Amino acid sequence: MNDNSIPSIILASGSPRRRELLSLLGLPLEVIPSEADESFPPEWAPERIVSELALRKAEAVIPLAGKRDAVIVGSDTIVVLDGRVLGKPANEKESREMLSALQGRSHKVYTGLACIRLWEREVNAALRLEELGTRGGETIKLGDLGQFSILSESPAGTPAVMAGYTESRVTFRPMSGEEIGGYIRTGEPLDKAGSYGIQGIGSVFIEKIEGDFYSVMGLPLNLLYQMLLRYSISPFNIG
Numbered sequence: 001m002n003d004n005s006i007p008s009i010i011l012a013s014g015s016p017r018r019r020e021l022l023s024l025l026g027l028p029l030e031v032i033p034s035e036a037d038e039s040f041p042p043e044w045a046p047e048r049i050v051s052e053l054a055l056r057k058a059e060a061v062i063p064l065a066g067k068r069d070a071v072i073v074g075s076d077t078i079v080v081l082d083g084r085v086l087g088k089p090a091n092e093k094e095s096r097e098m099l100s101a102l103q104g105r106s107h108k109v110y111t112g113l114a115c116i117r118l119w120e121r122e123v124n125a126a127l128r129l130e131e132l133g134t135r136g137g138e139t140i141k142l143g144d145l146g147q148f149s150i151l152s153e154s155p156a157g158t159p160a161v162m163a164g165y166t167e168s169r170v171t172f173r174p175m176s177g178e179e180i181g182g183y184i185r186t187g188e189p190l191d192k193a194g195s196y197g198i199q200g201i202g203s204v205f206i207e208k209i210e211g212d213f214y215s216v217m218g219l220p221l222n223l224l225y226q227m228l229l230r231y232s233i234s235p236f237n238i239g
């Protein structure tokens with residue numbers, strides 16, 4: 001297989017971190033940021049929030065992607081502490097509150113991932129928008145890291161839409177008020193779920209991580225790899 005026969009991966013995200021991580025796979029890559037609605041009902045479980053938001057982000061890019069051979073990838077990350085969902089902080093005050101709550105203890109990070117296969121030729125274009133409502137297909141577990149489900153299939157049996165999540169646990173060491181203030185002044189926390197970046201200077205506050213580093217950073221490459229294999233796309237077929 002050469003580069004031309006591999007469908008483009010379209011990353012439905014404005015996140016530079018997700019782009020950086022996805023580019024590690026070495027597959028043909030494009031970015032189309034998604035404008036999807038990211039609200040959710042309060043009763044949703046974390047697994048559902050991130051899976052559905054990842055799918056919504058990917059769906060929103062379908063009309064922009066056009067008709068061609070491609071896979072749209074959407075992702076979403078939340079931090080959960082004592083059952084409370086921490087998204088991105090609205091301002092420095094919220095950032096300080098989040099970091100004060102996270103320091104000296106463990107929390108969970110959930111990252112959702114969704115893939116939608118697009119086909120150029122109508123005959124194979126099984127994906128119709130109404131199919132996206134289909135639920136309840138095969139579910140594949142990835143040990144205790146997470147799982148993904150195949151949500152619809154093409155007539156040829158090719159999985160068209162997949163969505164899933166990973167779950168990791170991150171433990172912060174205790175932080176002083178000065179450390180929290182100093183960290184906020186670096187600007188790193190402001191565009192990140194939970195107000196920290198495990199991949200940046202925030203790493204100095206991390207005591208340990210149980211789970212997947214790249215999931216905490218925003219894109220589970222291991223989960224994505226498993227999904228892409230279902231489309232017969234592998235980074236190891238290149239060259």
Ligand SMILES: Cc1cn([C@H]2C[C@H](O)[C@@H](COP(=O)(O)OP(=O)(O)OP(=O)(O)O)O2)c(=O)[nH]c1=O
Binds near residue numbers: 012216
């Ligand atoms: C916990 C944590 C989150 N994050 C980031 C990943 C995500 O970019 C962000 C969570 O917000 P998201 O809403 O998941 O993503 P986004 O708005 O940045 O990008 P898009 O919706 O366009 O895909 O927080 C880190 O970079 N490091 C971390 O350690």
